[in-house]
Amino acid sequence: MIHVGENSWNLRIFITDLSLEKTLRVRGDQHIGGVMLQLVDPENPKDWSDHALWWPAKNVWLARTRATLDQCGVQADCLLHFTPMHKTLRVQLPDLRYLDCRVDYSIKTFSAVVNLCKHLDIRYPEELSLCKPLEAEHLKKNFSQLPQKKRVPIAEPDGTSFLQPALDTNSFVPIHSAYNGGSDGSLDKPSPHGNLFCAPISPHNAPSRRTPAPNTPIGSPTPSTWKHSNNGFGTFESSSSLGDFQENLSTSPQSPSADVRSRLLRPKSLVEKARLNVGWLDSSLSIMEQGIREYDTLCLRFKYFTFFDLNPKYDQVRINQLYEQAKWAILNEELDCTEEETLMFAALQFQVNHQVETQPSSNTNLHTGIETSSQENDDDEIASALNELQITMEGPNGDAGNITHIPELSDYLRFLKSQRFTLKGYKRYFFTYRDLHLHLYKTQEDSRRTAPTISINLRGCEVTPDINFTQGKFGIRLEVAPEGRNGPNTEVWVRCENEAQYAKWMAACRLASKGRSLADSSYENEVESIRSLMQMQRPVHGIHVNIDPRSVDANDYLSPKMLRKLSGKAVTRILETHSNVRDLSLLEAKLKYIQAWQSLPDFGVTLFVIKFDGHKKEELLGVAHNRIMRMDLGTGDHIKTWRYNTMKAWNVNWGIKCMMIQFHNENVVFSCLSADCKVVHEFIGGYIFMSMRSKDTNQTLNEELFHKLTGGWS
Structure with a gap:
């Protein structure tokens, strides 16, 4: 250390803009801001307001200009960089x-x-x-x-x-x-x-x-x-x-x-x-x-993957970039899709491209269309709010005389409980759904006078569609948490007779998994959304549009796996499915694509390879917007589901990179193998932050709260 006078010493600072190193005489009690003022030549007209001191050896910015060199730990053997903050x-x-x-x-x-x-x-x-x-x-x-x-x-x-x-x-x-x-x-x-x-x-x-x-x-x-x-x-x-x-x-x-x-x-x-x-x-x-x-x-x-207030009037860029991220996730096989789903995505993508080609520079028409749809969207929001108020006051069936009435859904369906080493098939039961529970009876008459043969609590369950239009199969796969909440999930299957029946029961199961009953105002919208997606997936034989198949490159619309499966029929199948969506506008096609993306079983589940405390076996952890899931590494089956609304706290031991999550009735401890545990911690805290947003127009982004939930205590 070279001392120059009492309590002062030389500090080397490299000015990146000038490729010049300066040596300043400084004291330990000198503030960072004062050091920067010494660097600036008052006769030089250059604007240095965007510059700050960077300490390469410590990999930190000396951003607190009122802090002293002693407080920051800067000594005579240090080299600092005076460099622009914006790069x-x-x-x-x-x-x-x-x-x-x-x-x-x-x-x-x-x-x-x-x-x-x-x-x-x-x-x-x-x-x-x-x-x-x-x-x-x-x-x-x-x-x-x-x-x-x-x-x-x-x-x-x-x-x-x-x-x-x-x-x-x-x-x-x-x-x-x-x-x-x-x-x-x-x-x-x-x-x-x-x-x-x-x-x-x-x-x-x-x-x-x-x-x-x-x-x-x-x-x-x-x-x-x-x-x-x-x-x-x-x-x-x-x-x-x-x-x-x-x-x-x-x-x-x-x-x-x-x-x-x-x-x-x-x-x-x-x-x-x-x-x-x-x-x-x-x-x-x-x-x-x-x-x-x-x-x-x-x-x-x-x-x-929780997209707040997606509005065509204000979110043209956001909708397009969301559509593009969804498109590449499908084409790169990041999400599993059935053949019908893949063709639906390809048809919607083709419609988007077709709309762009037919109006490449008609910005006025595009804007007019958005303005119209925006006005309609505003009207829809008002109508939706009034409808929700009406349902709250009267109930979904307009039954104002009985405010305690709980809506029900009932019909004959087929049921199968997944078990090993069994050849038993689906069995027909009379199903009733009420207050988040499925009750199964042998006949409709039994539902009026006897206890149910089987009862299933759907709160917190995992719901997966199982549809095959060619085979006429309309199934729902349910992974149900046990009543005690400590055992593995139970897998059951429900088979519907037709599309209309499927849409009603699928919507009910999805809402029940989120803790919502049939009285919820979103039930009818959920049913219509399911019907709309099924309509787009329904196969149509014969090409109904005047498009030359030779002008379509299937490589742009299908994943490699689906290309191999469809072989020479790929373009024909895309154009057949396109007839279901050919009347959609550019924005409508993108929004339908995003909606279909969100309906996929694996949508919004971020995966991590982990090891639970005391276990040598690697497993998967899935983090979604409202839950985390313990999953099988090979099949992806859900072994256990924990909802955020049952979470009390989550902590990280930064020394051993181990994470602990406290729930009401158990603690979950694991280490992450595929990423730093900070990434998992941030996903969980981030989703909790997203759930706290409201539709208040005066709401401002609370960055401090975000960092409290995601930053940890490192």
């Missing part, structure tokens, strides 16, 4: 296009996503987050088995070096050279892809104009003149080839470039699907603290 981040949107955006690398990732979504005109940014792009190798091994990033020496301008610290979260997912610009420790390395969106942050370290690389995705904007706005982001001049920013993001290219598509991951098992969740960033840390440097690539994705 260029290459962001891949859900539709696989890349945007280069100016993002604040010094604030928490959650806040950075909020600012980014505001710029992209995406409402409810709390539903999205950033994740690192994964490669096939990340799906081959669990997080704990992947090689950790080594602490390599980083050379400084004067020849000295220090060890790069291990990153706090997700350091096991290094940014590959194909995606990164400066992850080797440099802060201002030029982008290998070209600067597609905004002017370089530092004219000293990057060329003033760049051209797109040959592998630029289809639909990516070409370089254009930019002007900077006060919010830290660039905005396009009128000469931009991209056109209006929000309008462009509300529609997407039909297919990405071959290079981008070749990087898409297709998980082949439930374990690989679980490993897809290894790359989520920690929302409570800054982007810089998680190993991301300027010109690196991150993926913006919808993380929490």
